Amino acid sequence: MNKPFLPKLKIVLGSKSPRRKELLTQLGLNVRVEAMGVEETYPEELSPEEVVLFLAAKKAEAYKSFGPNEVLITSDTIVVRKDEILGKPKDLEDAGKMLHRLSDASHNVYTAVCINAFGLIRRSVVVKTKVHFKALQQSEIDYYLKNGKPLDKAGAYGIQEWIGMVAVEKIEGSYYNVVGLPVQEVVKILEEINDSID
Numbered sequence: 001m002n003k004p005f006l007p008k009l010k011i012v013l014g015s016k017s018p019r020r021k022e023l024l025t026q027l028g029l030n031v032r033v034e035a036m037g038v039e040e041t042y043p044e045e046l047s048p049e050e051v052v053l054f055l056a057a058k059k060a061e062a063y064k065s066f067g068p069n070e071v072l073i074t075s076d077t078i079v080v081r082k083d084e085i086l087g088k089p090k091d092l093e094d095a096g097k098m099l100h101r102l103s104d105a106s107h108n109v110y111t112a113v114c115i116n117a118f119g120l121i122r123r124s125v126v127v128k129t130k131v132h133f134k135a136l137q138q139s140e141i142d143y144y145l146k147n148g149k150p151l152d153k154a155g156a157y158g159i160q161e162w163i164g165m166v167a168v169e170k171i172e173g174s175y176y177n178v179v180g181l182p183v184q185e186v187v188k189i190l191e192e193i194n195d196s197i198d
């Protein structure tokens with residue numbers, strides 16, 4: 001097996017998202033998943049940036065103890081169309097409504113990451129990506145609802161799925177941020193943490 005990237009760091013991923021696990025694994029990091037599951041509620045008055053930072057930090061609160069060199073990563077992604085925050089849909093009907101809201105318009109995807117190293121250092125970052133959707137046909141929405149996986153995704157779509165190929169005209173910013181992890185910013189923070197230990 002190849003040597004891991006940043007081998008001193010033991011990454012604990014506090015997320016049940018298979019995409020986040022896959023991205024960190026692709027980065028070559030040592031990753032162990034320990035998803036706790038918290039209720040994704042937040043105070044109403046928060047801005048989109050504050051919402052994702054709040055939820056990423058809330059997911060981190062569930063962890064109480066850290067082993068040597070353990071670095072906990074928690075994260076949250078939302079979709080924002082005009083002023084409306086779209087999290088994961090309740091059911092397929094809700095998913096259909098979200099896709100109608102996103103059709104023929106642009107929206108922003110915000111992902112925050114909260115990185116807690118050894119229970120001592122906490123670093124957070126939030127990244128925004130703008131996504132432009134074409135006008136979706138009802139038959140396309142119906143096809144995706146039946147054959148795709150809208151329910152575990154913010155805004156009821158996965159850019160990495162069939163709907164991403166069909167709906168997304170262009171994006172401004174990081175693709176990986178839309179999938180749920182702004183990998184470049186994460187690497188930068190992890191490198192800084194790695195440099196701080198001997």
Ligand SMILES: Cc1cn([C@H]2C[C@H](O)[C@@H](COP(=O)(O)OP(=O)(O)OP(=O)(O)O)O2)c(=O)[nH]c1=O
Pocket residue numbers: 014015016017018019035037040075076077078079088109152153154155157158159160178179180
């Ligand atoms: C917009 C978009 C979101 N998503 C995903 C990223 C996130 O996993 C999910 C938003 O829900 P989150 O609550 O951010 O994450 P999660 O429930 O998957 O995992 P956990 O709370 O345990 O960390 O939507 C995509 O995979 N593709 C996309 O195009």
